[in-house]
Amino acid sequence: MGEKLLQQMMPFLEKTNWPGEAALTLQGREAYLIGLDKVETYTSDPKTLAEAIRVFHSGGSLPYAYAGAAYVLVAASREQDGSYALTGLDAAMAWLEKAQTLEMDSVDINMIEAFVYVYNGRSDDARLVIDYLLDIEPGNYHVHLADVAYWIQQGDLAEIENAITAAVKTAVNPPQKMRLTHQLGDIYLQFGELDKALAAYKQNVHFDPKNPLLWHKISVVFYQMENWDEAERANQQSLRLGTLVEAQAFLEQIKQRKKQDTGLFGGLFNR
Numbered sequence: 001m002g003e004k005l006l007q008q009m010m011p012f013l014e015k016t017n018w019p020g021e022a023a024l025t026l027q028g029r030e031a032y033l034i035g036l037d038k039v040e041t042y043t044s045d046p047k048t049l050a051e052a053i054r055v056f057h058s059g060g061s062l063p064y065a066y067a068g069a070a071y072v073l074v075a076a077s078r079e080q081d082g083s084y085a086l087t088g089l090d091a092a093m094a095w096l097e098k099a100q101t102l103e104m105d106s107v108d109i110n111m112i113e114a115f116v117y118v119y120n121g122r123s124d125d126a127r128l129v130i131d132y133l134l135d136i137e138p139g140n141y142h143v144h145l146a147d148v149a150y151w152i153q154q155g156d157l158a159e160i161e162n163a164i165t166a167a168v169k170t171a172v173n174p175p176q177k178m179r180l181t182h183q184l185g186d187i188y189l190q191f192g193e194l195d196k197a198l199a200a201y202k203q204n205v206h207f208d209p210k211n212p213l214l215w216h217k218i219s220v221v222f223y224q225m226e227n228w229d230e231a232e233r234a235n236q237q238s239l240r241l242g243t244l245v246e247a248q249a250f251l252e253q254i255k256q257r258k259k260q261d262t263g264l265f266g267g268l269f270n271r
Helices: 003-015 026-040 046-058 062-076 086-102 107-119 123-136 141-154 157-170 174-190 194-207 212-224 228-241 245-269
Strands: none
Touching: 003 046, 003 062, 003 086, 026 046, 026 062, 026 107, 026 174, 046 062, 062 086, 062 107, 086 107, 107 123, 107 141, 123 141, 141 157, 141 174, 157 174, 174 194, 174 212, 194 212, 212 228, 212 245, 228 245
């Protein structure tokens, strides 16, 4: 999405009337945390971010609302290849500064600055902000998420594992923990740690057995293990539960590979 989504999102946020108090409120914080959780479920459907904006809007606290808009823009800036559009990150920082002008000492708000620095390549600045905020609130879940993002950008698997373990300990609900476990599975898959990736995905599918994306990723792991039968079984489960385009395409890939293996062994035995 990235630039294309930002072209719609940025003008919309600018035109929005943001009612509320110019101070932090309990109602505002409750709405803010719900909205952050909503943003963190975003993958590609803009409706998810639109719902988050409505939640931030409902809180009646301008610092939280402006920070929420910044968090939405960070998420919307992500391109399909995993890079981040700088125009969106700049806009996110502008909204964050509006929030900080009203409330400069909130860890819940200031953690967004770390994400912006991580994704625009300012690693040293990101590290300073994360360490500073962790000193203030060592149990803040969202600061730990920023730490996870930082180490993913650094590409250090051991530190990613440590950061995700710490973040899981600060998660306040099962969906947050499951998103982190899913993310860890993705990381293991990227690093070729197939047994660990499979264990992470299976841990989540135990609690969310009707998730077609999890079954698709389990299928991908088995495929990379060259276990075509298990890959096909997991793929069929994914297709029974949903209509993921990637799962449908992957079925043909599995069938083709099984056909190639059958042809290979058939040729050997017929010599």
